[in-house]
Amino acid sequence: MAQFMSKVALVTGGASGIGRATVLAFAQHGAKVVVADMDEAGGNETVALARAANTDALFVRTDVSQAAQVQALIAAAVEQFGRIDFALNNAGIAGNQALLADYPEESWDRVIDINLKGVWLCMKYELQQMLKQGGGVIVNTSSTAGQSGSRGVAAYVASKHGVVGLTKAAALEYARKNIRVNAILPGTIHTPLIDTFTGGDDRIMQQFVEAEPIGRLGRPEEAANAVIWLCSDGASFVTGATLAVDGGRLA
Template sequence: MTRRLEGKTALVTGAGSGIGRAVAIAFAREGARVIVSDVNVAGGEATVAAIQKQGGETRFIRCDISKSSEVEALVRGTVEAFGRLDCAVNNAGIAGLMAPTGDYPEDAWDQVIATNLKGAWLCMKQEIQQMLKQGGGSIVSTASVAGLVGIQMAPAYVAAKHGLVGLTKAAALDYAKANIRINAVCPGVVRTPMVTVSTDQSKELEAALMAAEPVGRMAQPEEIAEAVVWLSSGAASFITGAALPVDGGFVAQ
């Protein structure tokens, strides 16, 4: 098996469960040393244990990405641990409240934007500064199909993910000549804790989510992770500023 990220250092936020955990495990499988980060300490440590079980080199650093001081400490801690930062995955995010635009509470709006958009930008800012020092790197952010099309009852989430896609494009252009590639993945419905908490209480909702996907099922987190690994590897060396749908055909409808 080709270890596509041998000798690289990777940072994955929101790695305590779901897509982030799958990405962190996949990076380790491909030979990267992995910094696992999450606000959920137990979840993050469980991911670290899973990576260590397969022989990977990893450490956990707790971080609330909505706080600039914690993000600075996260990137600094990554470099202190492993010497550099080659691949960053800005995956941490929250679903937020479901409500129509005219009824959406301001505090709920601020919370979603602070994590899903501002938090991703704070991470990107620090990652870019480190990558400039070392001569390059790759950044992949987890956006969503909600960053490409509208979704009812989720104005803050849709606004944040559209903003993240725009940020990805702008940043990619800013650093295209600095050997820093910046891309996003846009997953469809993925079977993660964010989804299963709701669907466990409503089989009708689960059926509706699967029916919304042209392939007739949800994605597994590992399927998104494979796209992230590819975008982070040399195989995607001429790709920057892309928002790649990994969505079972959702946005093609």
């Protein structure tokens, strides 16, 4: 089980959902973990859960859309643990729901800043550290919306398509530097983000369920398992890939 003993994993958006599940999966595999999020209470709770799994853990409050805060996050991780072997760039928001012609500009900017610029900033400084230490693995959280359209959430769709593009570009740029870069494309995973989309409306939730060929929502742990595999030696020849964890939705 402890395939990541002596390794260090960084997870943004680690206070809940896929991020928290991935932190705990890394911990169960023996890695030290760094949890980044704007939600201090949730982030510290994730750290407590990781420590309960007998691993070292650190929380750093981080707004991923701010370069100085991302730099501080990477510096804190390296100061505490000496390196960053794995990174899951997972922080993201749903944004407003409105038709494109009616979409508020300030909402567009916020979604792009967090979901796309935030991933770019995290990769920028993670890559700098990984180059110094001789390698590493980055996984970005895109979405099935990174390969298909969806009505009413144009900013979210655009941001997640952008994450796929960033992933492929970085994978090619650093393929010969012992750094692999991949993305997961979660389908409808039952997380707080989905509750944001549904607004507590059971009918909308049922529509999400019916859209999944497998007939149910995904669990955060199922997305986390994909991240763990992409970071493992079992995926040593995998870079620039987009791995759908979507119950068959894209199919």
